[in-house]
Amino acid sequence: MKTSFSDSEFPLRFVSKRSSSTIKTGFQRFQRPVYDYPSKYSPCRAACPAAHDIALALFLASKGRFDLARELFLEESPFPGITGRVCYHPCETACNRAGYDEAIAINALERAIDAYGTEPFEAPKTAYPESVGIGGAGPAGMTCAYHLRLLGYAVTVYDANPTPGGMLSHGIPAYRLPPEVTQKATAELQALGVEFICGVCVGSDISFEELRRRHTALFLAPGLSKSRKIAGLPETPRAVSGLDFLRAVRANGKMPLSGRVLVLGGGDVAVDAARSALRCGAASVTICCPEPAGEMPAHPQEVSSALAEGILVADRILPEAVQQCEDGITVRFRKVEAVERKGSGYSFRTGAETALHGPADYLIYAIGQEAELSFLPEGLCENGRIACGPFGETAEPGVFAGGDAVGTYNVVNAIASAKRAAVGIDCYLRGWSTDGLEQRISVGLGGPISMRAYRDIRRGLCVTPAVEKVPLELINLDYFPKAPRVALPKAGSTTDFSEVNLTLDRTAAEAEARRCFNCGLCNMCGNCFQFCPDSAVLRRKGWGFEIDLDHCKGCAVCVEECPRGAMSMVPEPNTEAE
Amino acid sequence: MDVEIGGKVLMNGAEAMALAFRLAGIRIAYTYPITPQSEVMEVLASDPNVTCVAADSEYNVLAGAEGVLWAGERCAVATASQGLLFMSELMWEVAGNRLPLVMGAFSRGVKGPGWCLGSQQNDVFFMRDTGWMHFICESAQQVLDLMLIAFRVAETVFLPAIVSADGYYVSHEKEAVVVPTASECREYLGDPPRGELPQAGVPASFGGLVPAKKFFRLSCNIQRDMMAALQVFRDAAEEYGARFGRLYRPVDYLFAEDAETFIVTAGAMGGTAEHVVRLLREDGRRVGLARVRCFRPFPAEDIRRGLGNAKRILVLDRNLAYGLGGVLASEVRLALAGNSADSICVPVYGFVTGLGGLDVTPEMVLAAVEYASTAPAVSGPLYLTEEGIEH
Numbered sequence: 001m002k003t004s005f006s007d008s009e010f011p012l013r014f015v016s017k018r019s020s021s022t023i024k025t026g027f028q029r030f031q032r033p034v035y036d037y038p039s040k041y042s043p044c045r046a047a048c049p050a051a052h053d054i055a056l057a058l059f060l061a062s063k064g065r066f067d068l069a070r071e072l073f074l075e076e077s078p079f080p081g082i083t084g085r086v087c088y089h090p091c092e093t094a095c096n097r098a099g100y101d102e103a104i105a106i107n108a109l110e111r112a113i114d115a116y117g118t119e120p121f122e123a124p125k126t127a128y129p130e131s132v133g134i135g136g137a138g139p140a141g142m143t144c145a146y147h148l149r150l151l152g153y154a155v156t157v158y159d160a161n162p163t164p165g166g167m168l169s170h171g172i173p174a175y176r177l178p179p180e181v182t183q184k185a186t187a188e189l190q191a192l193g194v195e196f197i198c199g200v201c202v203g204s205d206i207s208f209e210e211l212r213r214r215h216t217a218l219f220l221a222p223g224l225s226k227s228r229k230i231a232g233l234p235e236t237p238r239a240v241s242g243l244d245f246l247r248a249v250r251a252n253g254k255m256p257l258s259g260r261v262l263v264l265g266g267g268d269v270a271v272d273a274a275r276s277a278l279r280c281g282a283a284s285v286t287i288c289c290p291e292p293a294g295e296m297p298a299h300p301q302e303v304s305s306a307l308a309e310g311i312l313v314a315d316r317i318l319p320e321a322v323q324q325c326e327d328g329i330t331v332r333f334r335k336v337e338a339v340e341r342k343g344s345g346y347s348f349r350t351g352a353e354t355a356l357h358g359p360a361d362y363l364i365y366a367i368g369q370e371a372e373l374s375f376l377p378e379g380l381c382e383n384g385r386i387a388c389g390p391f392g393e394t395a396e397p398g399v400f401a402g403g404d405a406v407g408t409y410n411v412v413n414a415i416a417s418a419k420r421a422a423v424g425i426d427c428y429l430r431g432w433s434t435d436g437l438e439q440r441i442s443v444g445l446g447g448p449i450s451m452r453a454y455r456d457i458r459r460g461l462c463v464t465p466a467v468e469k470v471p472l473e474l475i476n477l478d479y480f481p482k483a484p485r486v487a488l489p490k491a492g493s494t495t496d497f498s499e500v501n502l503t504l505d506r507t508a509a510e511a512e513a514r515r516c517f518n519c520g521l522c523n524m525c526g527n528c529f530q531f532c533p534d535s536a537v538l539r540r541k542g543w544g545f546e547i548d549l550d551h552c553k554g555c556a557v558c559v560e561e562c563p564r565g566a567m568s569m570v571p572e573p574n575t576e577a578e
Numbered sequence: 579m580d581v582e583i584g585g586k587v588l589m590n591g592a593e594a595m596a597l598a599f600r601l602a603g604i605r606i607a608y609t610y611p612i613t614p615q616s617e618v619m620e621v622l623a624s625d626p627n628v629t630c631v632a633a634d635s636e637y638n639v640l641a642g643a644e645g646v647l648w649a650g651e652r653c654a655v656a657t658a659s660q661g662l663l664f665m666s667e668l669m670w671e672v673a674g675n676r677l678p679l680v681m682g683a684f685s686r687g688v689k690g691p692g693w694c695l696g697s698q699q700n701d702v703f704f705m706r707d708t709g710w711m712h713f714i715c716e717s718a719q720q721v722l723d724l725m726l727i728a729f730r731v732a733e734t735v736f737l738p739a740i741v742s743a744d745g746y747y748v749s750h751e752k753e754a755v756v757v758p759t760a761s762e763c764r765e766y767l768g769d770p771p772r773g774e775l776p777q778a779g780v781p782a783s784f785g786g787l788v789p790a791k792k793f794f795r796l797s798c799n800i801q802r803d804m805m806a807a808l809q810v811f812r813d814a815a816e817e818y819g820a821r822f823g824r825l826y827r828p829v830d831y832l833f834a835e836d837a838e839t840f841i842v843t844a845g846a847m848g849g850t851a852e853h854v855v856r857l858l859r860e861d862g863r864r865v866g867l868a869r870v871r872c873f874r875p876f877p878a879e880d881i882r883r884g885l886g887n888a889k890r891i892l893v894l895d896r897n898l899a900y901g902l903g904g905v906l907a908s909e910v911r912l913a914l915a916g917n918s919a920d921s922i923c924v925p926v927y928g929f930v931t932g933l934g935g936l937d938v939t940p941e942m943v944l945a946a947v948e949y950a951s952t953a954p955a956v957s958g959p960l961y962l963t964e965e966g967i968e969h
Contacts, residue, residue, distance in 0.1 A: 012676045012736055014788045014796060015774065019781070 021551065025534060029554030030572050033528075035545050037566035038464040040520030041443050044106060046469055047094035049416035050077045051448035054091055054106055055521040055564075061113055062513035066506075070117025073110065075452040077415045078146035079185040082139070082168060084111025085177050085501065087412045088299045096472040096519050102485035104516050105504075112509035123193045127152030130429045133215030134158065135202045138166020139411045140221035140403030142185070143418035144425075145194045147451055148219075151426050151458075155194050156215070160201035164189075166223055168411070170247045171269070173276045174497040179250075203375025212398075217425045220376075220386060220394075221403035221418065224369035230264070233365070234324040242273040242366025249276050253497070259361030261285045262331060264319050266296035268410070270366035271303060274311050277364060278494050286312040288319065288357060290336045290348045297346075309494045317355055318348050322363065330358030371405040391434050392421025400425050416448055423454055440465050470520035474565030486512040522566040528558035584759035591748035594718040594755050595682040595741075596621035598725030599654040600628070601763040602680070607654035608633050608642040612661040613695060614684045614745035622654055636661035640668040647677040648784075650772050652729070656682035658745055660689060662701045666708065669738070673709025673800060675785050678732035678770070680725065681710075684745040685845070687934050696935015699845060699897040702742040703873070703905045709800050711739040711807055712874040716848045718748060719755045723824055724871070726763060730814040733771050735807045737800065744896070746935065747846040758822050766821055808875045828877035830869045831884050833859060837866025839947060840885050842910055843894040844870040847931075847938050851894065854943040865947065870906065878913035882922060885914065890925050890950050894943070894962075896932040903959035904928045925955035931962035939964065 042055040053072055060069040073080040087107055095103035132148050134141045137159035145155045163169050165182045190196065200206055202222070211218055227241030240248075242265065249255050257280040263270050266289030274285045287306070289296055293315040296303055307313065317333035324330075335353040339346055373381050380386055380394050385407050392400035402408070402417035423441070427434050439445065441453040443466045456463045486509075489502035504512065528545060529537045536552035537545050547558075559567045589597070596618045599607070607630045609619040623630045633639040636657050646653035657665065662683055672679055685702045687694030702712060711731065713724045721743050728739040743749065758766075776784060788796065808828060819825030832855060834840075841851045848869040858865045868884055870877070885891055891914075895904025902908055907928030914922040927950045932938040942962055949960070949967050960969045 010795060010799065012774065012799075014785055014792060016783045016786055017781070020783055020786060023787075 024550045025553050026536075026548075026550045029549075029552060031554045031556065031569050032549065032552060032572055033547050033554070033556065033558050034568045034570055035522070035528075035547055035566075036464075036468075036568055037520055037522040039466060040468045040470050040566060041447075041466040042517075042519035042521070043094040043096055043469055043471070044091035044104075044519075045466075046444045046447045047090040049090070049412045049448050050083065050419070051416075051443050051450045052076050052091075052110070053450075053452070055516065055518045057113065058104065058106070058109060058513045058516040059518045059521060059523050061109060062510055062516065064506075064510055066113050066116035066509075067118040069113040071121075073113060073117075074121065076419070076450065078143055078189060079114075079139075080110045080117075081114035081181050082177065082185055083412055083415070084108070084114050085181065086168075086172055088301070088410060096470070096475060096517055097515065099472045100475075100477060100480070101482045105486050105488060105512050108486070108488050108501075108504050109509055109513055112504040112506070115503045116506055116509070119188075121150065121192065123191060124150055124152055126154050126193070128429065130154075130216035131156065131214070132217045132219060132425060132429075133211050134219045134221065135211065136166060136221035136223055136403065136405075137161070137164035137196060137198065138221055138223050138403055138414065139168060140223075140408070140414040140418040141166065141219065142189060142194075143415045144219045144221065144402060144422050146189055146192065147419060147422035148425060149189075149192050149194050151422070151455070153426075153429070157194060157196050158200050158202055158206065158211070159196070159198050160205075162199050164196050164198060170250050171243065171272070173246060173249065173272050173279075175275070175279065175492055175500045176272070178499050203372075208375050208377065217398045217400065217429055219392070219418070219421050219425060220399065220401040220405065221414070222371060222373065222405045224404045225372050226370040227365070228368035228370055230319060230322060230365050230367065233322055234329070236324060236329070238361065239322070239329060239363040239365070242269040242364050243369060245273050245364050246276060249280065249497075255280045257282045257362055259283055260328070260359075261362045261364065262329070262357055262360040263287045263364045263366065264331070265289060265366035265368070266291050266298060266315075267366060267368070268298045268302065269369065270364075271296075271298040271306050273364045273366055275306050275309060275494075276497075277362070278309055278311060279497055282362070284312065286314055286357065286360075288314045288317055288331070288333065290316065290318045291339055291346070292316055295339070305500070314355075314357060317357075318350055319367075320354070325359060328359035328361050329363045330356060330360075331363065332356055369404075373405065388421075389424075390420060390438060391424025391427070392417060393424050393428070398428060400428075419449055419451055422451070423449065426458075442466075444469055468520075468568070470565040475517050475519060476561065476563045476565075479563035480515075480517060483515050485515070518564045520565055523564070525563065527561045527563060528567060531557050531561040533557060582760050584757045584762070586754050586756050588752050589718055589755050590617070590750055590752045591684065591715075591718040591721045591743050592617035592750070593621055594722040595656060595725060596625075596654075597757065598722045599682075600625065601722075601758065601760055602652055602726060602729050602767060603760075603764065604652045604654045605629060606631065606646050606651060608639040608646070610634075610636050610639045610657070610661060612636070612658050614686055614749040615656045615658040615661070615682070617749065618656040618682060628654070636664040637668060640665045640672065643679055644668070644672055644675070644677060647679055648776055650770060650775050652770050653679065655679065656684075658684045659686035659694075659701045663688060663704065666705060669705060669708040669710055671785065672738050674796070676736040676800075677738060678729075678736055679738040680728045680732055681738065681740050682721070682725065683740050683742040684749040685742050686745040694934050697745045697747055697846075697896065698933055698935060699742075699744070699895075699905070700899070702740060703897055703899070705740060706874055706905070709737060709804065710874065711735075711737055711804065711811075712872075713739060713741050713811075714844045714871060714873055715741065715743040715748060716846045716869065717743075718751070718753050719824070720826075721748065722755055722757065723818065723822070723826065726758075726766065727811070727814050727818050727826065729767050730818075731807055731811050733767075734810050734814070735803045736771075737804060737807065742845075744846040756822075756824075762821065766818065804875045808872065808877055811872055826871050827880070828870075828872035829880040829884055830871055832867040832869075833864075834866050834868070834884050836864055838864040838889040839950065840866045840868055840888045840891045841894060841943070841947070842868045842870065842885070842891060842906065844873060844906055845896065847894050847896060850938055850940055851943055854940050854947070857940070857944075858947065873909075876909055876913065878916075881910060881913040882916060885910070885924065886922050888924050890927065890955070892927045892929060892946055892950050894938070894946070895928065895930050895959075896938070898930050898933060898959065904930045907959070925950075927955050928959050929962040929967075930959040936963065938962075
């Protein structure tokens with residue numbers, strides 16, 4: 001029976017054994033997909049002064065590869081464990097996910113990645129005869145030392161303090177940054193071969209000229225070590241500067257305080273000092289600042305933590321006169337009527353109304369810091385800061401500068417300036433021009449620079465500049481169900497200096513990393529390959545995909561179905577001309 | 579129910595359809611709900627031996643089922659009305675790919691002047707050109723039997739088949755159904771033929787862009803095999819009758835030998851017509867009945883042989899093809915016309931009745947017979963309702 005229906009002369013069905021690839025359908029295309037994810041970058045990366053490749057690091061973390069994620073962080077900066085604690089994470093403000101549900105807890109993840117990652121790179125060989133001297137072992141000095149060491153230079157870091165770290169060791173309170181974290185980071189740098197000479201003050205113990213003689217290039221990052229004073233301050237041990245107070249607390253573990261404490265200033269030092277004062281035993285702490293409470297220059301998160309701990313804020317008042325009486329210290333303030341931004345600072349217009357605070361048992365003033373730059377030769381400074389160019393170059397060839405002394409104002413910005421200086425010093429020492437370099441290694445035009453890109457270019461690799469930011473509109477949200485941001489673990493008390501924030505546990509960190517859109521990153525999910533109706537997306541050997549333009553009809557399904565905006569559609573060159 | 583036992587069981591048409599799929603050994607069902615078919619899906623879904631894949635539309639029900647057949651398995655698919663129309667584009671492809679899919683359909687009016695839930699055959703008759711065979715049942719027993727026969731025929735000629743019955747009248751009414759055992763059915767059906775199905779590791783494209791000459795030839799082959807399927811149906815039904823005691827033919831006749839007036843119908847109205855014919859026979863009237871079981875391929879020769887000596891023919895259509903009239907009437911007229919040299923000249927009364935699910939009562943059938951014995955035939959449809967007949 002079946003024989004009459006399976007005609008041997010003519011088959012039942014149309015079956016072609018010929019490959020359909022001979023039919024080249026690509027001519028139908030008027031736009032084409034481009035697999036160009038290396039030229040894309042996530043908004044978080046552009047917002048990160050250290051240019052960390054967060055999208056990739058979080059993808060690795062989401063797969064449990066904290067080791068690789070940490071290695072990636074180390075490509076750009078030496079201490080994710082420190083920035084994972086004290087960075088004010090502008091990345092989270094820029095996070096695309098914030099426009100969808102809640103931003104990824106990038107800062108907490110950086111810390112977790114540091115905790116669960118592995119040891120740093122092996123010590124590199126010293127490849128060059130030139131040595132670099134670095135003045136100041138704060139975040140900028142250490143970062144510059146780190147990158148130059150990785151590039152193969154012998155590096156010596158000088159610091160006046162007995163231990164390296166700068167503000168990390170002698171300023172930022174232990175409840176935010178425990179000493180052992182900085183010690184571990186320092187030890188890692190030493191293991192890489194960075195030499196630290198501490199207890200030596202450039203200027204008094206060793207002259208600038210002597211440093212110039214010893215090293216082919218210098219990087220100056222002295223920080224802001226002087227506190228701005230208030231006129232008419234009475235000479236009493238109960239009136240101290242914020243910096244001195246924080247330094248003493250870090251050196252002794254604690255400073256015995258009692259009674260009522262007034263803190264003048266609204267910046268980070270003021271808030272750090274206020275919270276430290278509470279932990280030292282103060283019965284009440286009041287921050288007196290000229291700005292409105294909601295606009296204090298200190299990081300809002302720090303301010304709200306301070307408020308939560310019971311610290312009071314008296315805002316819109318400018319100190320006018322300090323008096324010491326029998327009961328303690330009294331400060332007379334003048335009410336601020338308006339705040340105006342003036343360049344990098346503020347100016348305050350005051351009215352006739354006054355206010356009196358006190359008597360207080362202690363007064364801590366933190367109304368600004370200044371750099372101690374008297375050791376430098378003429379011509380390097382401008383407005384109390386070291387003047388420098390985009391790669392940290394000062395007026396004197398071979399002398400570079402970074403950190404707070406050039407006008408940065410926090411750890412991660414110090415890191416950013418030090419990276420630029422490291423590039424500047426390397427180019428100087430090798431005799432290379434930095435012309436046109438910035439746009440090749442920056443994340444977006446005018447964005448932070450990537451040391452990974454710089455090292456790749458230096459190795460002669462072809463580096464695709466990251467030029468296209470991936471906005472939320474390019475994320476295919478169908479692939480990302482809404483999920484709440486991880487709750488950050490907290491601990492600590494206001495009676496001692498134990499750490500306030502804790503590290504996410506491994507499972508929670510992986511889960512939070514999985515929330516990441518990985519904007520602009522091809523993670524080989526294979527959607528483009530899967531959804532292409534013409535099988536025109538081909539797998540590359542190893543990593544990545546290729547578009548088969550002989551057969552791609554330009555339907556854009558691959559680009560549409562890419563969950564993370566890692567591909568683009570561009571007009572077909574010859575159709576545009578028509 | 580335990581398909582290994584068999585016996586006489588009270589069930590409705592939907593249950594009989596689901597049971598037939600199980601007896602045919604299906605393990606996968608692609609489903610999408612639509613009244614009055616949904617109970618088929620419910621019965622299959624409650625069966626632990628069946629994986630029900632809930633598709634997102636009837637279109638994808640058929641697309642999914644096609645995949646199951648490409649992989650060499652039988653697949654259960656059932657629908658009605660709008661759902662069937664939604665499938666229609668893919669139905670051509672399933673037939674063109676020569677996949678022996680058997681689909682159950684409970685006919686229901688299509689949304690035209692408005693939504694329609696009632697029984698009407700336009701949905702299934704609309705598929706008459708798609709390359710699907712079409713067998714029509716009038717009871718739950720017939721659903722069970724013709725489903726099994728349809729599997730046998732489809733897998734012999736490599737063409738898909740619709741097994742249809744009137745929605746509600748058959749799908750929802752319970753009757754005693756004689757059920758064969760699964761092993762008896764296995765013996766009757768055998769394994770699904772694998773033919774030249776896609777093989778892993780042998781790159782080939784099926785049903786791609788076909789050169790026009792080959793397209794022509796393949797289309798002719800579908801027509802050739804569809805026509806040959808009539809004999810395959812006869813043989814398969816005969817073997818079924820020998821095994822299970824119920825015999826079906828492409829057209830089942832009653833009192834054919836001496837009838838002068840013939841009623842021709844398809845589906846559940848056949849039962850009503852039989853009742854009327856038997857009443858008229860008691861009065862000595864020479865009335866006969868022809869029930870069309872096999873609508874595609876259309877059994878033109880069976881019609882010509884059976885109806886050739888009639889003086890008048892009444893066709894009862896529960897459908898209306900706009901611009902034509904009753905579908906079955908037009909098919910019967912075409913069959914009688916033959917190749918014009920041998921055309922049979924008998925007046926054909928094309929009654930269109932029961933649209934939208936209106937009941938067709940014995941009185942109405944009787945009225946139609948009386949009308950045909952006095953009034954002349956017209957070429958257009960005669961509308962048969964409880965109120966009377968008009969054209």
